[in-house]
Amino acid sequence: MRGIERLTPYVTSALSLIPLAAIIALTSLITYHGLVGLSWRFVSSSILRGGVYEAVIGTLLLFSGATAIAAPLGVLAAVYLVEYAPRSWFTELVERAVENLAGVPSILYGLFGFTLFSKLLGFGISLLSGWLTLACMMLPIIVRSSQEALRMVPKSIREASLALGASKWTTITRCILPAAAPGIATGVILGVCRVAGETAAILLTSCFYTMRGLPRSPLDPVLSLTYYLYILIVAKAGDTPLEVIFALSLLLFLLVVALNSTALILRFRYRGVKRW
C-alpha cells in the first residue's frame, strides 16, 4: 500500500502527459505535412483547379446559416426555461433531454435530418436541409450554456430593475440578456465549433460529390471542407496527392482552433470584466 501511495503522483503526472502528447503529435503531424500544400492560392482557387474555394465558402455558409437559425431559438428557449418556466417535472424533463441531446452521435442527426427535412419536407439534399440539421445539433449546446449564463446574472440585478417599475420582459431584454451576453456568445461559438467540423450530419443532408460551383439557392447542394476531405480520403484515395489532403486538414484544423480560441478568450474576458 505504501508503495502505491508513493507512486501515485508520478503515475498520475505521467498519465496527464498523454493527452498533451496526443495534441502535440496531432498538431505537428498535420502542420508538418499540411504546410507544404497550404497557400492562399490553394484556399482561393476552385476545386476544378486544385483548390478548395467552394468547400471553404460552403463551410462558412453552412455554419453561419445554422447559427442564424439556432442562436435566437436557443437563447429564447433558455430564457423561457430560466425566467418563466415553473419548476416542475416537465421542465426538469426538458432540461435532461437537452443535456442528453448534446451527446447524440452526429450520424443520428444526419439520419434524422435526411428523413425529416430532405424527404418528408421535401427540401432534398440541400444547404437548407443542412442548416436545419446543424441547427438541431447546435441547439442543445446553445440552450445549455445560455441557461448557465442567465443563471449567473445575480438576483440583485433583477430586483433593481423590477423595483424601478420595469416589467419582467423589459428586465430580461434590457438588463439580464446584456449581462449574460458574453456567456451566451461563448455558448454560440462552442455550438459553431461542434458543427464547423461536422461531417456525418451534412454527408446525409446537404452534400453531393458531383456538386461543382457554389449553391445558387438554399435548395442547392453544397460542398464543405469536412465533406470534401472525406471524399478525397475515401473515394479518390490514391488519386489525390497527400499534401493536398494534409493542406485541407490543416485548414480545417485552423478553423476549429480559431473558433475555440475565440470562445476561450470571450469566457476569459467575461470573468475579468464582471464585477457586481
Added chain:
Amino acid sequence: MVRIKIRTNSLNVWYGDSHVLQDVKLAIPEGRITAIIGPSGCGKTTLLKSLNRMVELIEGARVEGRVLLDGRDIYHSDMDPAELRRRVGMVFQKPNPLPMSIYDNVAYGLRVRGIDDRAILDEAVEEALERAGLWSEVKERLRDSAFNLSIGQQQRLCIARALAVGPDVLLLDEPCSSLDPISTSRIESLLTRLKNDLTLVIVTHNLQQAKRIADYTAFLYMGRLVEMASTEEIFENPREELTRNYIEGRFG
C-alpha cells in the same frame, strides 16, 4: 395630525409552510421616516417587500390581507405591480447598480416607461443626482460604469435612481449595513432631507440609526408587530416589556 400613507390590515405572509408575517396591522405616516426594527429573521425585510409587492418575486411566497396605499389595495387585481413600484421605490441592503453607466442607471426607470427624449432625461438625471447629493461628485463622469463608484456612492446612486422615477414612498432595506460610518452619516442626512417630499420606511439593524433619523419606530418580533409609536416613546417609554428588553439589548 399626520395623514396615513400606507396602511396594512391583517397582513399575513407565508414562505411555503412557514408563517413569516402574522396579522400585521401597521400605519405609515406620510412625509415621515418610519423605522422597522427587530432581531434578525423577524420578518422586517418581508414586511418592507410586501409594501411594493417585491415579496411576490420570492418563490413560494403567499400574501393575505390588505395593504392600502392612499386607501387603494395594492394587491387588488387592477393594480399593476410595475406601476405600483414606480410609486413605491426601493433601495436594497447591498448597493445594486445595474451593469451600465451612471447616467443610464438613473435614466433607467424613465426609459422603461418609454421616455427617450434627451433633454427630459438629462434634466431628470441631474435633478435626481442632485437630490441624492451625488451630482457634484459624478457630473464629470456620467458615462463611467456605475461600478467605478465607491460603495457609499453606489448606494446614493441607487437612491438617485429610485428618486428619478418620482415615487411617493421610498422603502430602504438596511441601506447602510455595508457602508462605512462617513457614508452612513451622508445617507442619514440625505434621508432626513428627503422626508420633506417623500414618505420613507427604513428597515434597520442599527438601533442608534433608528433613534437618530426615524420619527416613528415599529418593533417586529417573530413575525408579529409588537408595537409602533413615535421613536421617542419606543426608546424612552415602550409599552411592551418585549420592546424594552430589545431596546436595552437583552436579546437581538
